[in-house]
Every structure is written in structure tokens, then in C-alpha cells.
Amino acid sequence: MLRAWEQRQAVRHLADELAQRGWLPATSGNLSVKVADDPLTIAITRSGADKQNLSEDDVILVHGDNQVAEDTPYRPSAETIVHTKLYAKFNCGAVLHVHTLYNNLASDVYFQEGSVELAGYELLKALGHWEEDARIRVPIVENYHDLRQLGEAVGQAAEADVPGVLVRNHGIYAWGPTVAEAKRHLEALEWMFQYHLLRLQFAASNRSAGVSL
Template identity: 75%
Template sequence: MVHALEQRRQVRQLAAELAARGWLPATSGNLSVKVKADPLCIAITRSGADKQQLTEADVILVNGDNQVVDETPYRPSAETAVHTQLYNKFGCGAVLHVHTQYNNLVSDAYFEDGGVELTGYELLKALGHWEENARIRVPIVENFHDLNRLASAVAAVADPDVPGVLVRNHGIYAFGQSADEAKRHLEALEWLFEYHVRRIQFAAARRRLEQI
């Protein structure tokens, strides 16, 4: 039997850090770390768990068919299929899904465009974009109630060069080759969303002041 103590610990540590930032409010969000690739096995947060107080039992082992391979009374996150599709597509090492005000604002404001463009920001380097005047486009998909449909939509637009996918009025899935890399990608994307929104707000306020 696979115990995956280290991966469970990583999930719990990530949950504590991200919850402390207010990114996993009201038991929302889900986090996973890959245990092994072939056959796929991941450690993922259970459904309905308070991410600030996860115990080892709150992190469940699931296979590539979204089936629990643990002895547990709990159910894995309802969005497990999104995670497994990303692992199957990229062979990534961790997938992090959080809900923040800024990623929700951006996902709603730019949904009709299919994505939000972020250009020239220094923190794009944290996503691997060191080129001058770097530009990325973070894709946005509809918040489908059918979670298998949501999983397919996220996987379809996910791009290793832009390690995150927004879901309209819902949150973001960020991924990386390790838990540390996924966290770095998530932190960078969240900072970029907040700065992008605040920059627009500041520009609008400045125009209003100039008209007085």
C-alpha cells in the first residue's frame, strides 16, 4: 500500500500557507501533489476540508481514473478530474486551485476575450518569461457545472508556457513540475492579477481627478 507521507505533508504545508493568505476561504479550493507517474497516483485534499487545519487523513490518494486508492471515509475534491487531466497532459508534479477576489475579477472581466493578456511585468520572469517586453495570455474557460466538462475545458487550453488556467467567476488552476514550482507560478499569477486590476483602477481614478 502506498502511504505517500511526504506528498501528504507537502499538500498540508501548501494548504496552510495559501489559506493564511486568504486564498482558500470557506473550505474552497483544492490542492494536489503527484505521488507517482505510472500508474498515476496523486495526493489531493478531500472535499469540504478546512484548508487551515488539514490533518493527514484530509489528504487522499487517488489514481488516474479519479478513484480513491486509500482506506478513508472521505471523498476527494469534487474537482479531482481537473487535476488528473492536467497530470495526464503535462506530467506535472503539483496542481493548485485557489479562489481569490482578483482572479475572479479578471476571469469575469476578460471572459469574452477568452483570456487576459499580461505584458511587460517584471514578475513574468517567475513564469519562465525572461524575454524583453514579455507577454503572456492566461486562458479563461467557462465555469461548467459538469465537472468532467470543466476538466476537459481546462486541459484543452492549458499551456506549459503559461502555467495557469482561469475559470470564470471561480478561481485558477496553477501547475508546475514540483510543489515549489507550482506555488511560485501561483504566487506570480496572483500578484500579476492584483497589479493588473489595481493599475486599471489607478488609471481610472487619475482620469477622474484630471477632469475636476
């Protein structure tokens, strides 16, 4: 099936690029791309794979009911259920889950508030927010060990106009209608988390030195 082969390659290319940025350390994270709508079928990274060295067999076809759609000795990512929840809710084309220093820090620092507010950033336009004084709140959910519970939490927290959900100390799920848009959303969110936290750090440092930022 040509489309399945193409989408496997898309997952592999994404994995290589994001791993080179250090966003998928120590085999963490999982990436998927939609292959078909009826029945819902996705191509997703297998459990425990080194994302910088994925073979074609390391990307597995899975149906929307989380059942493997092909013969393989491998298991798909344990977090497949989170991906299928997002595909079912938004009919997206790709879902990207990465672990970075800044998205983990943001999820921890703002967990009690339930979200991270991002306002006044030019890169909000990359998420479709062109309005003046744009601001969004990126929701944060608990890092449930029960993956069905995690899938439910992410699915319920996810909003159409904010294409990302943070999991406390466990990275972010970002999505989009196409692979390119999902990657753009992820890149924009990651940049804003980093800028936001560094600005807080500099502001605290300057306040202690009696300087206003």
C-alpha cells in the first residue's frame, strides 16, 4: 500500500529531525501520521525504538481501536491510545509527542495553575492566532501511569484552537491537520516555552540585582 509506505517514511523523517534536535532523548517520545480515515489507521513509532535510527519495521500500522493492523514482532508505542484519542477528536493528520527540557519545566512550574499562558508572542501566528494581543493557555494534565486515563485526560483537555497539551514532567502532545502543520505547531510551542521561561529567569535575576527588565 503506497500511502502506508509514504506515511511510514514521513514518521521516520520526522523522528530523525526531532531526535537531532534532542527532543526525543533516550528512546522517549512517540510520533504518528494518519494513513487512512475509514477505518482510522495510523503509522506510529514502536515502543523502545531509538528515534534517530528508525527502520521501516520500527513504524507500525495501528487502527483507531488501538489494535495492530499488520504482522510484526514489535509493539506500538505504549501511548498509542493518546494518539488515537486526538485523531478521533480532531481528525488530525499527525500527532507528535516529544520530551524537552523546557516543556517539562513549563509543565512542572505551572501544573497547579492547570495551564501555561502564552501572550504577546509573534509565533502565536504559527498556531493560527493573528488577532491583536493574542494569548492562549496550553493545558497541563497529570502524568497518569494508567495510559487509558492519560488518553482520556489529554483528549478532554485538548482544544481546537490550541494544538498542544502538556503532560506534567512528561512532555507535550502537539498535532495538526498535516505533518507540516503539526511540526510547525510543535516548533512554535517549544520556542515560546523556552523564551517564556528564560524571560522569567532573567526577570528574577534582575529583580534580585535591583534592575527592571
